[in-house]
Amino acid sequence: MVLKLYGFATSTCTLRVAVVLKEKNVPFEFIPVDLLKGAHKAPEFTAYQPFGQVPYIDDNGLILYESRAIGRYIAAKYASQGTPLLPTDPTAIAFFEQAASTETSNYDPFVSGLAWELKFSMLFGGKTDEARAKSLQGQLSAKLDAYDVILGKQKYLAGNDITLADLFHLPYGAVVLDVGLDEFSSRPNVARWWKDISSRASWEAVKGGI
Secondary structure, eight states: OOEEEEEOTTOHHHHHHHHHHHHTTOOEEEEEOOGGGTGGGSHHHHTTOTTOOSOEEEETTEEEESHHHHHHHHHHHTTTSSSOOSOOSHHHHHHHHHHHHHHHHHTHHHHHHHHIIIIIHHHTTOOOOHHHHHHHHHHHHHHHHHHHHHHTTSSBTTBSSOOHHHHTTHHHHHHHHHTTOOOSTTSHHHHHHHHHHHTSHHHHHHTTOO
């Protein structure tokens, strides 16, 4: 059976999984879940994703949620096809985990917060908290200064080979850029890295929605 991806076509976390599937050349069937109608909170959905969030996958009966966990699963299961995205050498694994933690701790809280304040809150009838958005932008700017130092020494966040840690940055970074907030281009190493990862065929295939 083909892997099934349950999600919302333009959801950042759904796209995080989709770009990994594309990078690993894994065929999948997309099953849309209408967030705007609350389908993710319906009992038939929460039976598989108890938090009522997208996405989750059904891989021949294996149910898995949390986009980064799904990405790791796909990269490990399909290690022999597509782009290698998980290292196997112990030292390389350590640097990968460092990069993955960097994304979750020093990037995601700020770009996801900005995406909510500048775009997603309006979709659900809210409005931008300008003070919070300004604070988040300042914090993101400081974090990206550190990114620029890291990326001045190596091609990608975990070293000179692309990994899941790089791809995980794409969906929220694209949203922030789409609303006109560019914290990338003024930092040469970050700009070079972002151009590299965002121009990959896997992201080009899904960035506009699945």
